[in-house]
Every structure is written in structure tokens, then in C-alpha cells.
Amino acid sequence: MLITCPYCGPRDVIEFTYQGDGNRERPNPASQNLDAWNAYVYDRLNPAGDHNEIWQHSGGCRAHLRVVRNTVTHEISSVAFVHGDHTSAARRKAESKS
Amino acid sequence: MAEYSAFSLLANALKGNKDWKPAWRKPDPKASYDVIIIGGGGHGLATAYYLAKEHGITNVAVLEKGWLGSGNVGRNTTAVRSNYLLPANTRFYEHSMKLWEDLSHDLNYNVMFSQRGCLNLAHTPAQFDDYARRGNAMRHLGVDAELMTPAQIKRLIPALDISDSARFPVVGGLMQRRAGTARHDAVAWGYARGADRRGVDIVENCEVTGFLRDGDRITGVSTSRGEIRAKKVAVAVAGSTGRVMQLAGIETMPIESHVLQAFVTESLKPFIDTVVTFGMGHFYMSQSDKGGLVYGGDIDGYNSYAQRGNLPVVDEVMSEMLALFPGLARVRMLRSWGGVCDMSMDGSPIITTGPLHGMYLNCGWCYGGFKATPASGWCFAWTIAKDQPHEFNAPFTLDRFHRGLVIDDKGQGANPRLH
Numbered sequence: 001m002l003i004t005c006p007y008c009g010p011r012d013v014i015e016f017t018y019q020g021d022g023n024r025e026r027p028n029p030a031s032q033n034l035d036a037w038n039a040y041v042y043d044r045l046n047p048a049g050d051h052n053e054i055w056q057h058s059g060g061c062r063a064h065l066r067v068v069r070n071t072v073t074h075e076i077s078s079v080a081f082v083h084g085d086h087t088s089a090a091r092r093k094a095e096s097k098s
Numbered sequence: 099m100a101e102y103s104a105f106s107l108l109a110n111a112l113k114g115n116k117d118w119k120p121a122w123r124k125p126d127p128k129a130s131y132d133v134i135i136i137g138g139g140g141h142g143l144a145t146a147y148y149l150a151k152e153h154g155i156t157n158v159a160v161l162e163k164g165w166l167g168s169g170n171v172g173r174n175t176t177a178v179r180s181n182y183l184l185p186a187n188t189r190f191y192e193h194s195m196k197l198w199e200d201l202s203h204d205l206n207y208n209v210m211f212s213q214r215g216c217l218n219l220a221h222t223p224a225q226f227d228d229y230a231r232r233g234n235a236m237r238h239l240g241v242d243a244e245l246m247t248p249a250q251i252k253r254l255i256p257a258l259d260i261s262d263s264a265r266f267p268v269v270g271g272l273m274q275r276r277a278g279t280a281r282h283d284a285v286a287w288g289y290a291r292g293a294d295r296r297g298v299d300i301v302e303n304c305e306v307t308g309f310l311r312d313g314d315r316i317t318g319v320s321t322s323r324g325e326i327r328a329k330k331v332a333v334a335v336a337g338s339t340g341r342v343m344q345l346a347g348i349e350t351m352p353i354e355s356h357v358l359q360a361f362v363t364e365s366l367k368p369f370i371d372t373v374v375t376f377g378m379g380h381f382y383m384s385q386s387d388k389g390g391l392v393y394g395g396d397i398d399g400y401n402s403y404a405q406r407g408n409l410p411v412v413d414e415v416m417s418e419m420l421a422l423f424p425g426l427a428r429v430r431m432l433r434s435w436g437g438v439c440d441m442s443m444d445g446s447p448i449i450t451t452g453p454l455h456g457m458y459l460n461c462g463w464c465y466g467g468f469k470a471t472p473a474s475g476w477c478f479a480w481t482i483a484k485d486q487p488h489e490f491n492a493p494f495t496l497d498r499f500h501r502g503l504v505i506d507d508k509g510q511g512a513n514p515r516l517h
Contacts, residue, residue, distance in 0.1 A: 001408050012410075013408065014410045018399050018400040018515065020513070020515070021354070021401075034500075038500045039350070041443075041499075041512045042352040042443045042499040042500065042512055043350035043351065043352060044340075044350055044352065044353065044354050044514075045340075045349060045350055046340035046350075046351060046353060046354050046355055046401065047340070048338075048340065048341050048355075048403045051401055053400065053401070069400075071355070071402050071404070072404055073404070074402070074404060074408070
């Protein structure tokens with residue numbers, strides 16, 4: 001399985017660490033809504049098909065990535081930085097070119 | 099029901115084996131049943147068998163989307179053990195072990211249950227202490243456990259590298275002598291035959307495509323072979339639980355589906371006569387009666403419904419095998435396979451009434467489903483028949499997560515890929 005890191009390019013899955021389900025929304029730390037916290041910790045969509053996931057390119061640029069992967073075919077349809085354009089990586093790339 | 103005996107073998111052999119009856123019928127589904135069980139794997143078939151045998155409920159259908167036993171019951175490494183730490187798990191799996199010990203006799207079907215023992219290897223003094231604690235916890239509840247020294251282990255498994263120069267030296271181990279292996283397909287066939295002989299309809303190639311409802315009550319299922327009504331609908335579909343529950347309108351569950359790979363080598367002469375597990379990584383191995391070494395390791399580690407795995411785990415498992423048994427380096431791998439496990443949030447199963455009215459749920463087996471087959475069926479049948487859990491499965495509820503009553507034997511937290 002190859003994952004195309006937006007910064008490093010296509011790399012083998014062994015360079016990446018799975019960080020789990022990307023659909024979950026962490027409640028505000030001040031929230032005392034137990035149902036929301038329980039859902040965040042324990043409940044999963046677990047679809048057979050396209051799944052939103054978080055992967056870290058831990059053996060490369062270490063960026064956290066938002067990956068859409070099909071759980072039946074392992075086909076990856078999109079990869080993006082979790083935090084927008086991943087400004088620090090983008091900056092390093094721009095600096096290396098100049 | 100004793101169709102299989104030394105006499106019947108001889109009689110049929112003399113008559114050219116023409117008079118054997120099929121092990122189960124191929125009935126068309128009826129319009130309605132008392133109980134429908136979705137999933138013709140080990141757990142579904144065991145449930146049907148114990149419903150009929152223990153509770154006299156025989157108007158039952160087992161619906162299987164493929165052929166019987168085509169899922170996880172035929173995709174595991176056949177190990178059976180009850181060496182758990184937490185009391186809820188120990189009681190449940192020990193009940194399973196006791197059912198295993200009598201299963202071939204009970205079913206009149208040889209499931210080739212072999213109590214060859216299961217040895218967990220420790221590689222640090224701290225790990226050895228931890229195994230001593232687990233062994234004591236087991237013995238408190240009447241389960242056999244014994245600590246072994248490296249010298250005893252070397253006598254038991256001569257091929258094991260226990261030298262100080264091993265990558266992870268062996269400092270001891272925890273042995274459960276009553277553990278072992280069973281012939282996984284025979285377990286499915288034996289339960290199928292036992293249930294069929296008591297009147298249960300086993301309907302193959304019958305995929306459930308939706309649920310029938312009367313208000314908020316489940317009253318049956320729609321299938322690829324038409325609608326079938328039932329007073330009670332039980333779900334025992336292992337890795338497909340997420341998909342089937344979505345058909346019932348339940349979008350989220352405290353489980354994730356992951357793939358677990360297993361491997362078998364070419365046949366060797368007798369090499370190891372126990373089940374051994376590697377405590378420094380995650381690796382377990384035994385030798386089948388045909389001679390192949392059967393072994394596996396971790397799940398692939400990300401959500402998957404594919405009944406096949408990826409190469410990094412193959413590489414990892416082979417490395418761990420060679421760390422223990424350098425002498426196997428030139429043995430050829432015959433084949434590998436993958437099973438889809440529903441990994442629960444605490445690593446323990448769910449056997450419960452609900453979550454909808456008229457529905458019963460059996461899921462979350464992580465990668466321990468095979469050894470649980472008899473007790474899972476036995477407890478699930480009890481739960482279906484009496485609309486309440488037996489004390490053995492009372493802790494394994496669906497709402498335990500939200501109530502803070504998780505059963506986390508490994509202490510990994512709500513992280514399915516680590517259980």
C-alpha cells in the first residue's frame with residue numbers, strides 16, 4: 001500500500017503510523033457533556049468503503065495527514081494535511097527552492 | 099445421534115461408503131421462525147445447537163450469506179486457551195474450555211481437540227512477574243497455570259533459542275496445559291450437523307439485505323431469498339457487524355473492523371507439540387496435524403474489510419518467528435489468509451439483548467473468537483431463550499463502555515488496534 005504524502009510524495013505504508021478514525025470530533029475540553037465524550041472515545045462509524053482516517057508520516061516529514069481510504073479495496077482517493085496547507089512544511093519547501 | 103462410531107465406519111467401509119448421509123440438509127427458508135440467527139460461522143452455529151439442545155427451541159434458521167463456515171471459523175490459527183487475567187474473562191473462557199473438553203463426545207463429531215498446552219514466553223524479569231500474577235489470578239478461579247523455567251522450556255521445545263545470545267533471551271514462561279488446538283472446520287461442521295439433526299434449518303447463500311420492523315421492533319429480515327419473519331433475530335456476524343448493524347439503522351458501534359493475517363508452512367516432521375507465544379512481540383505458533391506450522395501475529399492495524407492482508411505484517415511476523423526459531427529460516431511458507439475481526443474498544447466481546455427490540459447481538463471478538471466458540475454459543479443461546487444474560491456473559495454488555503465498566507485485559511484503553 002502506497003500513501004502519497006503531499007510533501008514527500010508516494011511512500012510505502014511502513015513509513016506511516018495509523019492514528020485512527022478521522023471522523024471523530026473531540027469535544028471542547030471544558031465540555032461536561034458525557035454523551036459527547038463517550039461518543040468521541042468509544043463510538044465508530046466503521047464503514048465498508050471510503051473511510052476518513054488520520055495517518056502520520058512518522059518515518060518521513062512527520063506531518064499528520066487526512067486520508068480517505070477504501071476499507072474494502074485499500075484504494076486511497078485523497079490525502080491532505082490535517083492542518084490546512086501545513087504551513088511549516090510549505091515554508092520549508094519554499095525556502096529550499098529559493 | 100451416534101451415527102459416527104467404529105461400527106458405522108466399518109459398516110460403511112464395507113459398503114463402499116455409499117450410505118453416509120449429508121451432515122446437514124439444504125432446506126429452503128420457511129416464511130417464519132421462532133429465532134433467526136444471522137451468520138453461519140462457528141458462533142452462529144453453536145448458538146443454534148445450544149438453543150435446540152439446552153432450551154428446546156428448534157424452530158430456528160441460521161442464515162449464511164456464503165457457504166457454511168466460510169468466514170472467520172475457517173480463517174484462524176485454531177488455538178484454544180483460557181489464560182486471562184480479569185475474572186469476567188477467566189470465567190467465560192474457562193466455561194468455554196470445559197465445553198471444548200467434551201465437545202467431540204457431545205457432538206458425536208471429532209473436532210480433533212488436542213490439549214497440547216499453550217506456553218507464553220517471558221523475556222524480562224518484569225514480564226515473568228506479570229505472568230506469575232496472571233497465573234495466580236487464573237488459579238484463584240480454578241484454571242490450571244504453571245510457571246516454567248528456561249531449562250524446562252528447552253526440554254519442551256528443543257528448537258527454541260533460549261541462549262543468552264538470542265535477540266530476546268527467554269527468562270521463563272507461563273504454561274496452561276489444558277489449552278491446545280482444535281480442527282476449526284470440524285467445529286463448524288460438527289455444530290452444523292448437531293443443530294440440523296435437532297431441526298434447525300441451515301440456509302446457505304442467503305444474504306440478509308435489511309430488517310423487517312413493526313414500529314421500533316425487529317420482526318424479521320429481508321434476504322436475497324425473500325423475506326423471513328421471526329420472533330427473535332440474533333446477529334452473530336463477526337467482522338461484518340458494522341455493515342449488518344447499519345442495515346438496522348445503527349450507524350455507530352464501539353467496534354472497528356481490522357484484518358488479521360495467518361500463515362502456514364509446508365509440512366514438516368513433528369517439530370513442536372505445544373502452542374507457543376512470543377512475549378516480546380506478538381507471535382504465536384503451533385503445528386497442525388498435517389505437519390504445517392500455523393502461525394500469526396498482529397492485525398494489520400488499520401480499518402479493513404478485505405479478507406487479505408498487506409506485506410509489512412508478513413515481514414514483521416516472519417522476523418518474530420526467526421527471532422524465536424532461527425532454524426526455520428529456510429522453511430517455505432505455503433499460504434496465508436486474512437480474517438476480518440471486529441475489534442472492540444476494550445478487547446472484550448459483546449453478548450447482549452438488543453440493541454433494538456427483538457434483536458440480540460454477539461460481536462466484538464477481536465482476535466479471540468475461535469476459542470470462545472462453545473461458550474459464546476452457549477451464553478448467546480441462554481440470552482436469546484431467556485431474554486437475559488447468563489452470569490458468564492452478564493459483564494459483556496453493549497453499554498459497558500458508556501457506564502465505565504470496560505473489561506480491558508491488556509490495559510490498552512479505547513484503542514482497537516492495540517487489543
